[in-house]
Amino acid sequence: SQQGEEDPQALSIQEGENATMNCSYKTSINNLQWYRQNSGRGLVHLILIRSNEREKHSGRLRVTLDTSKKSSSLLITASRAADTASYFCATTPDTGNQFYFGTGTSLTVIP
Amino acid sequence: DAGVTQSPTHLIKTRGQHVTLRCSPISGHKSVSWYQQVLGQGPQFIFQYYEKEERGRGNFPDRFSARQFPNYSSELNVNALLLGDSALYLCASSTRLAVHNEQFFGPGTRLTVL
Numbered sequence: 001s002q003q004g005e006e007d008p009q010a011l012s013i014q015e016g017e018n019a020t021m022n023c024s025y026k027t028s029i030n031n032l033q034w035y036r037q038n039s040g041r042g043l044v045h046l047i048l049i050r051s052n053e054r055e056k057h058s059g060r061l062r063v064t065l066d067t068s069k070k071s072s073s074l075l076i077t078a079s080r081a082a083d084t085a086s087y088f089c090a091t092t093p094d095t096g097n098q099f100y101f102g103t104g105t106s107l108t109v110i111p
Numbered sequence: 112d113a114g115v116t117q118s119p120t121h122l123i124k125t126r127g128q129h130v131t132l133r134c135s136p137i138s139g140h141k142s143v144s145w146y147q148q149v150l151g152q153g154p155q156f157i158f159q160y161y162e163k164e165e166r167g168r169g170n171f172p173d174r175f176s177a178r179q180f181p182n183y184s185s186e187l188n189v190n191a192l193l194l195g196d197s198a199l200y201l202c203a204s205s206t207r208l209a210v211h212n213e214q215f216f217g218p219g220t221r222l223t224v225l
Contacts, residue, residue, distance in 0.1 A: 004153075031211060042115070042201060042216035043154070088153050092211060097167030099144065101153035 004089045004102030012108040019076040021105040023089030024069075030092040032065055034074050035101075037086045046074070046087075051094065081111045113137070115204050115217035123223045124192050132187045132220045136204030142166075143185040144214065145177055146201040154201055160185055161208050189222075197224045 004025040013019050023032070031050045035043040049056045049065045049072070056063045062075040076083055089102045116135045124130050136143050142161040146154035159167035160179035174190045183204075189196055199221050203214035 033213070035216075042218045043203075043214075045213045045215070048213060097159055097208065098169060099156045099159070099167070101146075101155070104153050 006102045006105040010106045015109055015111050019079050019107055021074050021087055023072045023102050025091045028094045030094045032072050033090045035088045079109045081109050084109050115215050117202050117217040117220050121221045125225050128192050129190050132200050134185045134202030136183050137215055140204035140206055141183055142205045144203045145187045148199040192224045194224050
């Protein structure tokens with residue numbers, strides 16, 4: 001079973017707009033990561049945020065983590081057509097060496 | 112620099128057969144993890160190996176096994192294939208324990224079980 005769930009399942013926006021996707025998870029975590037996947041290919045790591053961090057930035061990406069609500073959000077600013085992909089959150093529970101991906105958000109950026 | 116490589120890229124098997132998938136990590140990476148991704152779903156964690164030892168296992172039956180070699184490459188073996196094993200199998204490598212660090216993914220092996 002998967003630990004996380006992304007919301008929304010699908011998102012369609014115009015180029016230049018911001019895209020926000022959310023991730024909820026079930027158990028206490030050590031860290032949370034976001035990955036991007038283009039058309040069923042290998043995943044690309046975007047950002048890692050540890051459980052003692054609340055916000056992290058990388059280029060046009062901003063990730064927040066609220067451990068009290070067991071949720072995270074990924075914001076992509078000034079979106080581009082090349083950002084079209086599926087986005088997954090992935091969590092590491094604070095007990096055990098497993099890794100759980102969420103269900104994913106499919107983002108379409110319209111030129 | 113070469114990224115994570117996986118072989119074969121595509122594979123067709125019939126029910127009951129056995130399959131071996133191979134993965135070569137990025138040079139210098141000592142951790143390899145395996146994932147199964149069924150169409151339309153997120154990847155599911157199968158195994159994590161670090162320094163040639165199993166360091167994590169997902170909720171998969173014993174038909175799934177893996178090993179890591181002295182050069183840190185890895186094999187995933189699946190016995191007694193079922194139709195439900197049809198999926199994209201992804202390998203990822205990282206410098207240290209995968210679950211605590213950035214992972215670099217290969218392109219995957221598409222397995223079809225008929």
